Amino acid sequence: MTESQKIPRHVAVIMDGNGRWAKAQGKPRVFGHKAGMDAVERTAIYAQKRGIDVLTVYAFSTENWSRPMDEVKFIMSLPIDFYKRFVPVLNRENIRIGMIGDREGVPDATLKAIDQAAVDTAQNTGMLLNFAMNYGGRAEILQAIRKLANSDMDLSALTEEKFSDAMYTSGLPDPDLIIRTSGELRLSNFLPWQSVYSELYFTDVLWPDFDEAELDKALEEFKKRDRRIGGLSK
Numbered sequence: 426m427t428e429s430q431k432i433p434r435h436v437a438v439i440m441d442g443n444g445r446w447a448k449a450q451g452k453p454r455v456f457g458h459k460a461g462m463d464a465v466e467r468t469a470i471y472a473q474k475r476g477i478d479v480l481t482v483y484a485f486s487t488e489n490w491s492r493p494m495d496e497v498k499f500i501m502s503l504p505i506d507f508y509k510r511f512v513p514v515l516n517r518e519n520i521r522i523g524m525i526g527d528r529e530g531v532p533d534a535t536l537k538a539i540d541q542a543a544v545d546t547a548q549n550t551g552m553l554l555n556f557a558m559n560y561g562g563r564a565e566i567l568q569a570i571r572k573l574a575n576s577d578m579d580l581s582a583l584t585e586e587k588f589s590d591a592m593y594t595s596g597l598p599d600p601d602l603i604i605r606t607s608g609e610l611r612l613s614n615f616l617p618w619q620s621v622y623s624e625l626y627f628t629d630v631l632w633p634d635f636d637e638a639e640l641d642k643a644l645e646e647f648k649k650r651d652r653r654i655g656g657l658s659k
């Protein structure tokens with residue numbers, strides 16, 4: 426296997442631990458989310474340098490609405506901040522922005538900022554930085570089923586490929602590697618359809634502390650994995 430085959434095409438990240446990171450410094454939780462956004466920026470820039478094609482980051486789950494209203498509002502305002510600060514950086518770095526998730530319920534200003542960032546970076550030919558925003562894996566599966574049921578497709582002829590095409594991630598490779606920070610060992614409704622053969626990497630590092638060296642560690646570990654995908658060891 427060549428070196429480039431050992432680099433995951435699609436890396437997905439569950440960015441956990443922002444609140445604990447802030448608390449450890451005696452700061453409000455939102456301070457951790459702000460620092461988390463900086464971690465998104467440096468990780469995206471470095472991921473592209475390492476040859477990754479798609480980086481999907483779990484920014485807000487369908488379950489996160491149950492957090493205190495102020496915190497939800499703050500997270501929803503982050504893409505607006507992100508847009509202003511990072512679109513010039515992303516254009517310099519040739520990175521595109523995308524979104525997966527249920528647009529219903531996301532504030533208009535948040536959607537507008539994400540959509541604008543997607544339009545303003547659409548000409549870039551490098552890595553796709555994909556925000557999972559108001560994303561829930563089971564909800565994604567249900568919306569795919571509804572979409573297919575409302576189409577004129579003969580559902581008795583449904584294939585895995587056609588089902589994948591009805592998902593938010595249509596056209597993207599499945600994640601080869603899923604990283605979760607902060608020591609939690611679960612996937613929390615993140616990409617359940619797409620992750621069946623993903624390699625999982627867990628680290629105790631809190632998301633705001635995640636950096637180039639931590640991504641290197643995850644990619645080193647990925648290289649050591651024997652991805653049989655149902656076949657035999659090579």
Ligand code: FPP
Pocket residue numbers: 440441442443444445446458461462465483484485486489500503504507556607632
């Ligand atoms: C998990 O930490 C983090 C979140 C639910 C929010 C993640 C959002 C960002 C990193 C910013 C993303 C950037 C944009 C542009 C949307 P937690 O709050 O669950 O931490 P805890 O488990 O320590 O409480």
